[in-house]
Amino acid sequence: MDGVQEEAIHHTALKLADEIKHLSIYKSFYSDVQKLVSSPNVEKENFKQTLQQAMKEKGLDTKLRNTVFHWVRTQSKHCRLDPLTSLSKASAQWEKRIHKSLNSMCTDLETSLAKVRLQSEQDILTEKWSELSTYNLDLSKYRPVYAPKDFLEVLLTLSGYVPFTRDDEPKWEFAHLPLKVNKIDQLRKLFPEWSSGEPLLGVNPYMPSTVPGFSTLEAERISLGERVVALGYAPVVQEYLKKGSPQCLRAKLWSNVLGSDIKAPQVQYFNRLKKNVLEVDLMVDKLIFKDVQLTASNDDQYFVFEDLLYQVMLCFSRDVEVMQLLKGNIGNPPVVTIKGKQTSPESLTAFPPSGIIPFHGFTMYATPFCYLYDDPVQLYYTFRAFYVRYWHRLHYISTHPQGIVSLCLLYERLLEANEPLLWVHFRNININPIRVVFKWLMRAFSGHLPPDQLLLLWDAILGYDCLEILPLLALAILSFRKENIFQVNTLQNVDAVLADLSTISVIPLLQLALMKP
Amino acid sequence: MNQEAKKITNNLYGRVNAPVVERCRVNFCTDLEKSVLMSNFERRGWNQVGPDDEWNFYWASTQTCRNLFSVESGYRMNDNQMINHFPNHYELSRKDLLVKNIKRYRKELEREGNPLAEKAEVALHGGQIVTRYVHLDFVPVTFVLPADYNMFVEEYRKSPQSTWIMKPCGKSQGTGIFLINKLSKLKKWSREAKTPFHPQLTKESYVISRYIDNPLLIGGKKFDLRLYVLVTSFRPLKAYLFQLGFCRFCTVKYDTSVTELDNMYVHLTNVSVQKHGGDYNNIHGGKMTVQNLKLYLEGTKGRAVTDKLFAAMQWLIVHSLKAVSSVMANDRHCFECYGYDIIIDNQLKPWLVEVNASPSLTSTTVNDRILKYKLIDNIISVVLPPDGVPDVRWNKLPNTEALGNFDLLIDEELLEKDEPSGSHSRGAKSKYK
Ligand SMILES: Nc1ncnc2c1ncn2[C@@H]1O[C@H](COP(=O)(O)OP(=O)(O)O)[C@@H](O)[C@H]1O
Numbered sequence: 001m002d003g004v005q006e007e008a009i010h011h012t013a014l015k016l017a018d019e020i021k022h023l024s025i026y027k028s029f030y031s032d033v034q035k036l037v038s039s040p041n042v043e044k045e046n047f048k049q050t051l052q053q054a055m056k057e058k059g060l061d062t063k064l065r066n067t068v069f070h071w072v073r074t075q076s077k078h079c080r081l082d083p084l085t086s087l088s089k090a091s092a093q094w095e096k097r098i099h100k101s102l103n104s105m106c107t108d109l110e111t112s113l114a115k116v117r118l119q120s121e122q123d124i125l126t127e128k129w130s131e132l133s134t135y136n137l138d139l140s141k142y143r144p145v146y147a148p149k150d151f152l153e154v155l156l157t158l159s160g161y162v163p164f165t166r167d168d169e170p171k172w173e174f175a176h177l178p179l180k181v182n183k184i185d186q187l188r189k190l191f192p193e194w195s196s197g198e199p200l201l202g203v204n205p206y207m208p209s210t211v212p213g214f215s216t217l218e219a220e221r222i223s224l225g226e227r228v229v230a231l232g233y234a235p236v237v238q239e240y241l242k243k244g245s246p247q248c249l250r251a252k253l254w255s256n257v258l259g260s261d262i263k264a265p266q267v268q269y270f271n272r273l274k275k276n277v278l279e280v281d282l283m284v285d286k287l288i289f290k291d292v293q294l295t296a297s298n299d300d301q302y303f304v305f306e307d308l309l310y311q312v313m314l315c316f317s318r319d320v321e322v323m324q325l326l327k328g329n330i331g332n333p334p335v336v337t338i339k340g341k342q343t344s345p346e347s348l349t350a351f352p353p354s355g356i357i358p359f360h361g362f363t364m365y366a367t368p369f370c371y372l373y374d375d376p377v378q379l380y381y382t383f384r385a386f387y388v389r390y391w392h393r394l395h396y397i398s399t400h401p402q403g404i405v406s407l408c409l410l411y412e413r414l415l416e417a418n419e420p421l422l423w424v425h426f427r428n429i430n431i432n433p434i435r436v437v438f439k440w441l442m443r444a445f446s447g448h449l450p451p452d453q454l455l456l457l458w459d460a461i462l463g464y465d466c467l468e469i470l471p472l473l474a475l476a477i478l479s480f481r482k483e484n485i486f487q488v489n490t491l492q493n494v495d496a497v498l499a500d501l502s503t504i505s506v507i508p509l510l511q512l513a514l515m516k517p
Numbered sequence: 518m519n520q521e522a523k524k525i526t527n528n529l530y531g532r533v534n535a536p537v538v539e540r541c542r543v544n545f546c547t548d549l550e551k552s553v554l555m556s557n558f559e560r561r562g563w564n565q566v567g568p569d570d571e572w573n574f575y576w577a578s579t580q581t582c583r584n585l586f587s588v589e590s591g592y593r594m595n596d597n598q599m600i601n602h603f604p605n606h607y608e609l610s611r612k613d614l615l616v617k618n619i620k621r622y623r624k625e626l627e628r629e630g631n632p633l634a635e636k637a638e639v640a641l642h643g644g645q646i647v648t649r650y651v652h653l654d655f656v657p658v659t660f661v662l663p664a665d666y667n668m669f670v671e672e673y674r675k676s677p678q679s680t681w682i683m684k685p686c687g688k689s690q691g692t693g694i695f696l697i698n699k700l701s702k703l704k705k706w707s708r709e710a711k712t713p714f715h716p717q718l719t720k721e722s723y724v725i726s727r728y729i730d731n732p733l734l735i736g737g738k739k740f741d742l743r744l745y746v747l748v749t750s751f752r753p754l755k756a757y758l759f760q761l762g763f764c765r766f767c768t769v770k771y772d773t774s775v776t777e778l779d780n781m782y783v784h785l786t787n788v789s790v791q792k793h794g795g796d797y798n799n800i801h802g803g804k805m806t807v808q809n810l811k812l813y814l815e816g817t818k819g820r821a822v823t824d825k826l827f828a829a830m831q832w833l834i835v836h837s838l839k840a841v842s843s844v845m846a847n848d849r850h851c852f853e854c855y856g857y858d859i860i861i862d863n864q865l866k867p868w869l870v871e872v873n874a875s876p877s878l879t880s881t882t883v884n885d886r887i888l889k890y891k892l893i894d895n896i897i898s899v900v901l902p903p904d905g906v907p908d909v910r911w912n913k914l915p916n917t918e919a920l921g922n923f924d925l926l927i928d929e930e931l932l933e934k935d936e937p938s939g940s941h942s943r944g945a946k947s948k949y950k
C-alpha cells in the first residue's frame with residue numbers, strides 16, 4: 001500500500017518538475033535561485049541544507065510552495081470526459097443555440113461578430129477608457145443572449161433524457177440524474193467550523209475573543225490575519241479564510257490564495273487585452289456594455305464602480321488564457337474573420353477570444369471585487385482567477401460535483417430531507433423549488449446579498465474551496481423564511497417573500513443550517 | 518454558542534423593527550405630511566390634531582417652532598408636549614452663524630488654555646505656511662460677506678491660486694452657489710449684485726469658504742456624506758448618530774479645470790442639483806450607504822485609516838455641537854434631528870460643510886424611503902420615555918433597545934456621573950471628555 005502511494009507521489013513529482021518549467025514564474029524564479037547559489041550564504045560542502053535555508057530566508061521557499069499549491073489545484077481529479085453523454089449532448093446543443101442566437105442578432109442588426117474598429121472610434125474609446133459610461137452607444141436593440149431563467153429551462157429538460165422515471169416522482173426533479181451529492185451529515189463533516197458552532201467572523205461584530213489580550217473576535221482575527229498575510233503561504237491563507245476574513249485583509253488574502261498577485265508581465269498582458277478591445281470591435285462588447293448597464297449601473301451598491309467594470313469585463317472577453325485554462329469545460333468558441341482586416345492568421349479570432357459569452361447578470365461575478373481593489377489590473381486578475389476556479393461551473397452544463405447541475409440536485413435533496421413540509425408545500429402549489437433560488441445559485445448570490453455579506457460568503461467558498469455552500473445557503477434562507485412561504489401559493493408571491501435579502505446574515509444562517517437541533 | 522447564534526439571528530432578521538405598538542393616546546400635529554412621517558405616526562396608533570388643538574407631539578417647520586416660542590405668541594407648553602426643533606436652531610444651521618460659533622468656541626478654549634485649542638503650522642497646497650488649530654480645524658476657512666471682506670482679501674492673497682465657494686447664508690439645496698478662482702470675479706459679482714458692499718444695506722449675506730478642491734473620489738466622482746444627528750439636549754449635551762447615513766454622488770466626473778468651474782454637476786453634490794442632470798439615475802439616485810463606503814475604504818485603504826476617518830467625523834460632530842451648546846435655548850420640550858453635510862478629502866480628512874435643521878424627508882428611491890422611515894421611527898423611540906407618551910420630566914436616558922440604529926455620540930450627564938459603561942451607552946463615549 002505504502003509502496004503504491006510512494007510511487008504515485010514520485011510520479012506526480014516528476015510531472016510537476018517537468019511542468020513547472022513551463023509556468024510563467026519559472027524564469028525569474030530560476031535566476032533568483034542562481035543568484036542565491038552564488039551568494040556566500042550557500043556553502044558548497046553543505047549545499048542542499050544551506051541552499052534550502054537561504055531560500056527560506058529570501059522567501060523563495062514560500063514562493064515555490066505556493067506555486068506547487070496552485071499547480072496541484074489545477075490538476076483536476078475529475079475526469080474531463082463527461083460520463084453522462086446525455087449531458088454533454090445537451091450542453092453542445094445549448095452552445096449551438098447560443099451561437100445561433102448571436103448570429104441572428106447580428107443579421108437583424110446588420111452588424112458582424114467581429115470587425116476592425118474605425119480609427120475615429122478607436123480614438124474616442126481610448127480617450128474615454130476610464131469613463132466608458134460616457135461612451136455613447138445605441139444599445140436599445142441589443143438583448144442579453146440568455147438569462148438565468150432560460151438556462152434553467154435547459155437544465156430542467158435534462159432529467160427528460162433519463163429513461164427510468166418512476167411514475168410517482170414529478171418529472172422536474174434533478175433526482176433522476178445519476179449524480180451523487182452529499183447529505184447534510186456529510187456537509188457537517190465538510191464544514192466543521194460551522195457545524196460545531198465555533199466563533200466566526202460575521203456572526204456578531206461585538207463577539208468577544210477567547211484569546212487573552214483581545215477584546216473582540218475581530219481584533220483577534222485581524223492580528224492573526226496580519227501574520228498570515230506576512231507569511232504569504234497559500235494553504236495557510238486558505239485555512240484562515242474558513243473562519244472569515246476581516247475586510248481590511250481580504251484583498252491580499254484572496255489574491256494570495258488564488259495566486260493572482262500582479263507583477264510587470266501581468267500588467268503588460270492586461271494592456272495587450274485593452275489594445276485588442278480598442279482595435280477590434282466584437283459584437284460581445286455591446287452585450288457587455290448592455291449587461292453592465294442593466295446590472296451595476298442601476299444598483300446602489302455598485303453604480304459608483306461602473307467605469308471600472310466596463311474595463312474589466314471588456315478585457316476579460318479578449319483573454320485567450322481563460323479559454324486555455326478552461327479547455328474541455330466550456331465548449332468550443334467559433335472562429336470568425338475580423339471584417340476589414342487583410343487576410344492573414346491575424347484576421348481570424350475566436351469569438352470571443354475568452355470563449356465566454358456573457359449572460360444577463362454576468363457582470364455580477366466581478367462587481368464585489370470593486371470593494372477590494374480600485375486598481376483595474378489587480379481587480380481583473382483576482383476576478384479572473386475566481387472565474388476560472390469557480391464561476392464558470394455555474395453557467396456551463398457538466399457532471400462536475402461543483403457544477404450547476406450537481407448544485408441544483410444538492411439543493412433539491414437538502415430541501416426534501418431537511419424541510420419536508422416546505423417540500424410538500426412546493427409540491428402542493430405546483431412550483432418547482434429550484435425556480436425560486438436558481439438565480440441566486442447561478443450568480444453566486446452576487447447582486448442579491450449586500451456586499452459585506454457576499455464577501456463573507458465568498459471567503460467561505462475560497463476557504464473550503466467548494467461551491468456546495470451556495471445550495472446550502474439557499475436552503476438556509478428558505479428555512480428561515482418558511483413561515484412566510486407557507487402563507488403564499490403562487491410563484492410570484494414566493495419570489496416576493498424571497499426578494500429582499502438585505503437583512504440576511506450569511507454566517508449565522510449557515511451555522512443554523514448545520515448545527516444539530 | 519448555539520443559543521447565542523440563534524439569539525443573534527433573531528435580532529438581525531427583524532425587518533424594520535416594529536416594537537409593540539403603543540396604543541396610548543398621543544395626539545400629534547404636523548406641518549409636513551410626508552409619507553415617512555405619517556406612516557410612522559399611524560403605525561403607533563397616534564391621533565392627528567390641528568395646531569390649535571391639544572397636541573403632544575408636533576413635527577413642525579422651523580418657522581412654526583420659532584413662532585411658538587416667540588414672546589408674542591404667548592404659548593406655554595405643558596409637560597406632555599414635545600416639538601422637533603430648538604427655537605434658535607439657526608445658531609447651527611445658518612452657514613454664517615455656524616462658522617461664527619465655531620470660531621468663538623475655539624477662541625474660548627484657547628483663552629482657557631485648553632489643550633484642544635492647540636495650534637500648529639501647516640503647509641497649504643501651494644506651499645504657504647499657515648497656522649491652524651490641530652484638533653479643531655474641521656470647517657474650511659470661511660468669511661461672511663460683505664462683513665468680513667477685508668479679512669477675506671487678506672486670506673485670499675496668501676494663496677491666490679486657490680478656489681473659493683460662495684454660498685448665500687439663508688438658502689439651501691445648492692441654490693445661489695458658485696465658485697470663484699479670481700478676486701476680480703468676486704468684485705464683478707459684487708458690482709452686479711447691485712447692493713454695494715455696505716452691511717447695513719445688503720439684504721442677502723454670503724459666506725465664502727475655501728473650496729475643498731481635493732475631495733476623495735470614488736469612480737472618479739465627487740461625493741459628500743449626509744449623516745443624521747439627533748440632539749435631545751444641549752446642556753447637558755446628549756447626541757446620537759444614526760448609523761444609516763449615505764453618500765451623495767455627482768453624476769459627472771470630477772474635474773478641476775477652469776472651464777468646468779461653473780458646471781454644478783461636477784462640484785455640488787446636492788440631490789436637488791444632480792437630479793436635473795442628464796445622467797441622473799432615479800433607481801439609485803446617486804446614493805450609496807455609509808456602511809458600503811466604510812466597506813470600500815477598509816477593503817482598499819485599510820482598517821486604521823478608515824477607523825481614524827470615522828472617529829474624526831464623530832469628533833467633528835461633537836465639537837460642532839459643543840460650539841453652539843452655550844448659545845442654544847435648551848428648552849426641555851425640544852429635540853432636533855440635524856442633517857450633517859460632510860466632505861472627505863483625498864487625505865481622508867473630513868470637513869464639515871453645513872448642518873441642516875430640516876433635512877429632506879422626501880424619498881428619492883426605495884432604499885431612501887426605508888432609511889428615512891427607520892430614521893423617524895428611531896427618533897421617536899429615542900425622544901419618548903419608555904411608556905411612549907411625551908413627558909419632559911423624563912431623564913432622557915433611553916435604553917439600548919430604544920436606540921435602534923442610533924449610536925450614542927455623547928451624553929455629558931452620563932460622563933459626569935461616570936457611570937460604568939454598558940448600562941445605557943453604546944459606542945464611543947469617554948473620548949469626548
Ligand atoms: N467648501 C466646500 N468645498 C467643496 N465643496 C463644497 C464646499 N461647500 C459646499 N460644497 C458643495 O456644495 C454643496 C452645497 O453646499 P451646502 O453648504 O451644503 O449648501 P446648501 O445649503 O445649498 O446645500 C455641498 O453639498 C458640497 O457638495
Ligand SMILES: [Mg+2]
Binds near residue numbers: 690691787858871
Ligand atoms: Mg447642503
